[in-house]
Amino acid sequence: MSAATSIRVQETPRVLFILRRADDALVLGHRLSEWCGRAPSPEEDIALANMGLDCLGQARSLYQHAASLEGGGHDEDALAYLRDAGQYRNLLMLELPRGDFAHTIVRQFLYAAFMDPWWHAMTASTDPTLAAIAAKAEKEVAYHLRHAAEWVIRLGDGTDESHRRAQDALDRLMPYAGEMFATPDEASMVAEGLCPDPETLRPAWDAALDDVLAQATLVRPATPWSQSGGRTGRHTEHLGPMLAEMQSLPRTHPGATW
Amino acid sequence: MVSALAQAAWDAAATVTDPELPVLTIADLGVLRDVHEDAGAVTVDITPTYSGCPAMSTIALEVELALARANIPGRVRLVLSPAWTTDWMTEHGRNKLRDYGIAPPGPTTSRRALFGEETVACPRCASTQTERLAEFGSTACKALWRCLACREPFDHFRCH
Numbered sequence: 001m002s003a004a005t006s007i008r009v010q011e012t013p014r015v016l017f018i019l020r021r022a023d024d025a026l027v028l029g030h031r032l033s034e035w036c037g038r039a040p041s042p043e044e045d046i047a048l049a050n051m052g053l054d055c056l057g058q059a060r061s062l063y064q065h066a067a068s069l070e071g072g073g074h075d076e077d078a079l080a081y082l083r084d085a086g087q088y089r090n091l092l093m094l095e096l097p098r099g100d101f102a103h104t105i106v107r108q109f110l111y112a113a114f115m116d117p118w119w120h121a122m123t124a125s126t127d128p129t130l131a132a133i134a135a136k137a138e139k140e141v142a143y144h145l146r147h148a149a150e151w152v153i154r155l156g157d158g159t160d161e162s163h164r165r166a167q168d169a170l171d172r173l174m175p176y177a178g179e180m181f182a183t184p185d186e187a188s189m190v191a192e193g194l195c196p197d198p199e200t201l202r203p204a205w206d207a208a209l210d211d212v213l214a215q216a217t218l219v220r221p222a223t224p225w226s227q228s229g230g231r232t233g234r235h236t237e238h239l240g241p242m243l244a245e246m247q248s249l250p251r252t253h254p255g256a257t258w
Numbered sequence: 259m260v261s262a263l264a265q266a267a268w269d270a271a272a273t274v275t276d277p278e279l280p281v282l283t284i285a286d287l288g289v290l291r292d293v294h295e296d297a298g299a300v301t302v303d304i305t306p307t308y309s310g311c312p313a314m315s316t317i318a319l320e321v322e323l324a325l326a327r328a329n330i331p332g333r334v335r336l337v338l339s340p341a342w343t344t345d346w347m348t349e350h351g352r353n354k355l356r357d358y359g360i361a362p363p364g365p366t367t368s369r370r371a372l373f374g375e376e377t378v379a380c381p382r383c384a385s386t387q388t389e390r391l392a393e394f395g396s397t398a399c400k401a402l403w404r405c406l407a408c409r410e411p412f413d414h415f416r417c418h
C-alpha cells in the first residue's frame with residue numbers, strides 16, 4: 001500500500017470560486033468537530049457537533065459541484081483529502097485554532113452574520129446547482145447565527161471573566177473578518193449573477209454586529225487593516241497541522257473502506 | 259398518469275422509515291419526492307433534510323433494498339432542489355410524531371427572526387407553557403424543550 005500523492009486542480013474562475021467556499025465550510029466544520037466531547041455542557045457539545053455536520057454537508061455538496069465542473073476525474077474526497085495547505089482557499093479566520101469557547105463562539109458569530117445574507121443571496125444564483133445548495137444552507141445558517149448571537153450576548157453580558165474572554169476573542173478575530181468581503185478575481189462571477197457583490201452584504205453584517213455587540217456590552221474594535229491570503233493559498237501556520245490530522249487516514253490508506 | 263410500476267415503486271419506497279425517527283416513513287417526512295419510470299426501470303428521487311444529514315445514505319440504501327425486495331429494477335437519485343422544508347411533513351406524520359413524544363414543527367414563516375419566539379405545545383400534556391433548553395438536540399433536526407406544566411423535557415422537530 002502506498003501513500004496517496006497530492007492532486008492538481010484545474011482552477012477555472014468558477015471552480016476556484018466554489019472551492020473557496022467549500023474549503024471554508026470544511027475547515028470550519030473540522031474546527032467545530034474538535035469540540036466533540038470537550039464543550040462546556042452536553043447541549044453545547046451537541047450543538048457544535050451539529051453545526052459542524054451542517055458545514056461538512058455544505059462542503060460535500062460544493063466539492064461535488066466543483067469536481068463535476070472541473071471534469072478532471074477528481075471526486076469530493078480527492079478535493080478534500082488530496083490537496084496541500086497551499087492549495088486550500090479558505091478564509092484565514094476559519095483555520096485559526098478553536099481557542100477557548102468564547103473564541104469559537106465569536107468566530108461563529110462573525111462568520112454566520114456574513115453567511116446568513118450571503119447564502120440567502122446565493123439562492124438567486126444563475127448557477128442552478130449553487131442556488132439549490134444555497135436553498136438548504138440558508139436555512140441551516142439562520143440557526144447558526146441565532147445560536148452564536150445568543151451566546152455572544154450571554155458571554156459578553158455575563159461574568160467579568162466571560163466578558164473579558166469574549167472581548168479578547170473579538171479583538172483578536174476582527175482583523176480577520178475583512179477577508180470575507182475581499183474577493184480577489186471574482187468580479188466576473190458577480191457580473192454573471194453567480195454570486196452577490198459582498199459589499200452589498202456589509203450593511204446587514206454591520207447591523208447584526210451593532211445589535212448583538214451592544215446587547216453583549218462588547219466594544220467593536222477599530223480595524224483599520226485586514227489580514228488576507230487564504231483565498232490565494234497563503235495561510236497561517238495553523239492550517240498545515242489541521243490538514244495533516246484530517247488527511248492522514250485517506251492518504252495513508254487510499255480508498256480504505258470499512 | 260402514473261404507471262403501475264412507478265406506483266408499486268412508490269409504495270415500496272414509502273415503507274422505508276427514518277433511522278432516527280422510526281415512527282416516520284420517508285413519505286411522511288416528505289423526503290420521498292418522486293418516482294419516474296423509463297423503459298421498465300424506475301428512478302426514485304429523495305431529498306435530504308439537512309445538508310449533512312448522516313441518515314441519507316442509510317435511507318438511500320433502504321430504498322434500494324425495498325425496490326429489490328419488490329423485484330423492481332431501479333435506482334435512487336438525490337435531488338437538492340426544491341429544498342426540503344418541514345412544511346412537506348404530512349398531517350399524518352405530524353400526529354405520529356406527537357404520539358411518539360416529539361413536538362412537530364410549526365410553520366416556517368417565523369424562522370428567520372433572529373430572536374423569534376415560537377410557541378411549542380408539549381407533546382405529552384399539550385400545554386403551551388414550555389421553554390427551550392437548547393437550540394440543538396440529539397439530531398440536527400431537533401431542539402430540546404421542557405414543559406413547565408408537566409415538567410417533562412421533550413424533543414421539538416425544528417421548523418426548517
